[in-house]
Amino acid sequence: MILGVDLCIREANPAYVAAIGRGREELIGRNVFDVFPDAPGATGSRALRASLEKVLHTGQPDTMALLHYDIEVDGTFEERWWLPVNTPIVDAQGRTAMILNSVEDVTAAQRARLALERSERRFRSLVEHAEDAILVIGPERQITYASPATRRFIGRRLGGLEEHPWTAFVHPDDVVAAIALLDLAQEMGPGESVSGRLRVTRLDGELRHVDVHATDHRDDDAINGMVINVRDVTDQHLVEVTLQQQALEDALTGAPNRRWFLEAAKAATARSARTGSPVGVVLIDVDHFKLVNDTMGHPAGDRLLVDLARRMADALRPSDTVARLGGDEFAILSEDLRSERDAWLIAQRIATAATGLYDLGHGLEARVTLSIGVSTDVGGADADTLLAHADAALYKAKRQGRNRIEVFDPELRRALIHRLQMENELRRAVEHDELVLHWQPIIRTRDHAVIGAEALLRWQHPKRGLLAPGSFLPVAEEAGLMPRIGAWAIDRAFAQAAVWQRDGAGPRVFVNLAAEQIRVPTLPEEVARLAATHGVHTSEICFEVSERMLDADIAAVRDQLIRLRGLGFGLALDDFGAGNTALSWLQQLPLDVLKLDRRFTATVEDTTAQAIIRAIVDLGPTLGMTSIAEGVETPGQLETLRRLGCDFAQGYEIAAPQTARSVARRFRRDAEVDAPR
CATH class of the missing domain: 3.20.20.450 (EAL domain)
Incomplete structure (x- = not known):
């Protein structure tokens, strides 16, 4: 099938027409999603739309995952599985002019596979050589069967494991969650599964993270219990934790990043509203940093930023945090201030500690000064407003000649509004x-x-x-x-x-x-x-x-x-x-x-x-x-x-x-x- 960039059907070959059970005249000129609307519960149209938009955006072919699609034939919907590929057809200027949508109909094979899976689910769940550990939990919540792979999780032989409660190797802090998981599986009914992540403790004390899938097979006389599939995801968990840290941490300086700062500022302003204690934001910009990058090179600029972040962190109270918002812009979040003057004193400490000469390696040195904007509030402003006020003060510091500290006041707000209006x-x-x-x-x-x-x-x-x-x-x-x-x-x-x-x-x-x-x-x-x-x-x-x-x-x-x-x-x-x-x-x-x-x-x-x-x-x-x-x-x-x-x-x-x-x-x-x- 060939689609235009407006996603209307331009052509369809006989095999395609036969596969969908439509006449060619029903297709040509119509939008593909008018021809193939989703039935309730089906996901075909959404997946197809995402793939077509990706091809239009990137100009590159896109091979879709197995597509579950409900096709309307003679007024009813038939379930189909296709393996589609969307390929751009470009014009003389290299722009995508049309999209070739080719599909392989694997409905028969998929139906056979699903039927086979259903018939063999009982046996697969108990397969002795599975990489995942498999447990059967009896009516009294004791272990009645443990597959050989279980040994890797608990670090001991399996002899005598039966009759132990299944939570015996669960980390104490996760026992309540483990019990709740089985309770929920029982409530879901026969054949239904629930999932969760738990921690287990090996005999040697090592902590492992596992994904647990519990399925109710109590009505199966051959099993008479809950089947627990356990997969070790410790490495995956560590990667996820690392990625989460990276999402909140600046890769260059190791300081928290803008995302972390905005979330922390939201929480801080909410606490300030409850406690009445002032919260402050100190916004810092390195004067003429671009000149350092342009004349000494980006490695020297990076070294300056790393050293700057360290000097500022060393000058702060334990309760204060310095974050890198991007480029040469840093921000400090300060809570539990006694007065608004405390925020100014923090800015003064930062200026004293971070202003001066920096060794950038290879015989290069740079003398650094800072422009600083300060804003404080007691429960009346949200995080975005507090940051905008600090930015207005920083802007004034730059306009006044740099290398100075400015504190936000209402006149600055009016100037900020005027500046934004003028810019628009x-x-x-x-x-x-x-x-x-x-x-x-x-x-x-x-x-x-x-x-x-x-x-x-x-x-x-x-x-x-x-x-x-x-x-x-x-x-x-x-x-x-x-x-x-x-x-x-x-x-x-x-x-x-x-x-x-x-x-x-x-x-x-x-x-x-x-x-x-x-x-x-x-x-x-x-x-x-x-x-x-x-x-x-x-x-x-x-x-x-x-x-x-x-x-x-x-x-x-x-x-x-x-x-x-x-x-x-x-x-x-x-x-x-x-x-x-x-x-x-x-x-x-x-x-x-x-x-x-x-x-x-x-x-x-x-x-x-x-x-x-x-x-x-x-x-x-x-x-x-x-x-x-x-x-x-x-x-x-x-x-x-x-x-x-x-x-x-x-x-x-x-x-x-x-x-x-x-x-x-x-x-x-x-x-x-x-x-x-």
């Missing part, structure tokens, strides 16, 4: 094309001619109007939206540059690159393809990179800039003078424009600032760079910058950010000029 609205803005580009002209200082324009992001909020980037870009960075927003901005800027070029001439376009974009290895090739798609000359595009990016990884940034420069794009170092740029870096980076930080412009009347500006301006031509002063707000600043030799300038004194049409009009009015090269 920003995601909607990206989807609904609410972002826009405005353009700030860049002029030549000697004649005030427009030679370029910087693309500046704005958000046309449906309720709050036009928003500047400072009000939403920090949220975009936190929410991981910058790669998408940055790609959108580059695409729109290239499109506008193409329009200006088609009109005959236009200003050189300056576009900012976010740190998240510069880290994408394929960025140079992607923007080159985009420029070709829009028909834009790469020389008319100048990418701006903030000086602050250089502090993170100068080598990686340099490699990306060299590749961009090789493709013909211009490169500008933005905010020059705001960070710690070494002059040697300017020699290494393939820049052609230096954009002086607006703080120089603001203090341009100061003689010291003038000396610095003149030195930078004079240095530019030597390195093959021109200079642009940002933030020009007054005619006096513009004149002083011109006198100091600064080539170009931008700012509100020259022109506020405006529409592309306004920039084009001004550009056309000016004389023919060249953009900085």
Whole structure:
């Protein structure tokens, strides 16, 4: 049978039609589950649905287990057993277009097997050479028969075992459960079985875990008792315990994981509600941990996390627990606090113990600081709320400069709600094309001619109007939206540059690159393809990179800039003078424009600032760079910058950010000029 991806039947061969007792016309075009609905108690349709969904999801064949299916034939259901295989049929693009459902009808063999099993159940249950131990328990609950395999479980010979109570070798703590198991088997009636897991104690004291199946055969004169099948599952039990521990334990540090923490926090807040004792959550984040991973390697980062977890655990009270929530984020759960201040003191101890120098092996060291958020409650908040409050405090600690402790308060809650609302609205803005580009002209200082324009992001909020980037870009960075927003901005800027070029001439376009974009290895090739798609000359595009990016990884940034420069794009170092740029870096980076930080412009009347500006301006031509002063707000600043030799300038004194049409009009009015090269 062949199915479409909508699970409707496309074709069925004669053998399939004969097997199900239907006419071909009853099948073609119908959904397979309309044709084969489940009868009460049958599981065929559910198993088939799961297999088909798996094939559609993975694109891989799926061999199903023996399928018990009730098929409607002439108004009645017939019991069938099939061995089905579902195989994807892919189209030219490699996508699953149809599914081949082939089955082997083993109904006759299965019926024969089941009949044989029923007739031989009595004998199989008493087989002498079974791997499982088999016991018969008489009316007085004494052992009347024990198979040879029983010796392995009890560690002694079987002689004299008869007439012992069957609980003689059951662990004392499980005797009540063992008795209840037999009681339940008797209540179930003849031939019915019940199961349970018990512990038995061998003669040498070794503890074994066993699965026990009890079946009532008291009405069988040949048995006259309860048949107990006992299987040693000690190894399986140990694996299950290990898996359970792994499910609640962080594999790297050995500390409890997020799952454990959330369950423990739920229990702690419930106890707090009953006792009135404060419960606290301390949330910890390693400052700039990604830099350690990126520069020293993941093994060094892992070693840091292991040592960090150990230091924090050593600093805690016995009743406190540190858990690793994921990445470099840890949480501490503290109960039975005397006051909310106790949670802050715990955070202070953690900061003192875990801040400092870490030996990462192979001669590597890292100095670690922590950002910490603290929240406490007395029975009024659930675990999720308590953790969210600590997260809000942690967020504030990061925003305030990191390496600090912040305690949650109601104002933080309002800020958190505002941030979440802003994030949701920003995601909607990206989807609904609410972002826009405005353009700030860049002029030549000697004649005030427009030679370029910087693309500046704005958000046309449906309720709050036009928003500047400072009000939403920090949220975009936190929410991981910058790669998408940055790609959108580059695409729109290239499109506008193409329009200006088609009109005959236009200003050189300056576009900012976010740190998240510069880290994408394929960025140079992607923007080159985009420029070709829009028909834009790469020389008319100048990418701006903030000086602050250089502090993170100068080598990686340099490699990306060299590749961009090789493709013909211009490169500008933005905010020059705001960070710690070494002059040697300017020699290494393939820049052609230096954009002086607006703080120089603001203090341009100061003689010291003038000396610095003149030195930078004079240095530019030597390195093959021109200079642009940002933030020009007054005619006096513009004149002083011109006198100091600064080539170009931008700012509100020259022109506020405006529409592309306004920039084009001004550009056309000016004389023919060249953009900085």
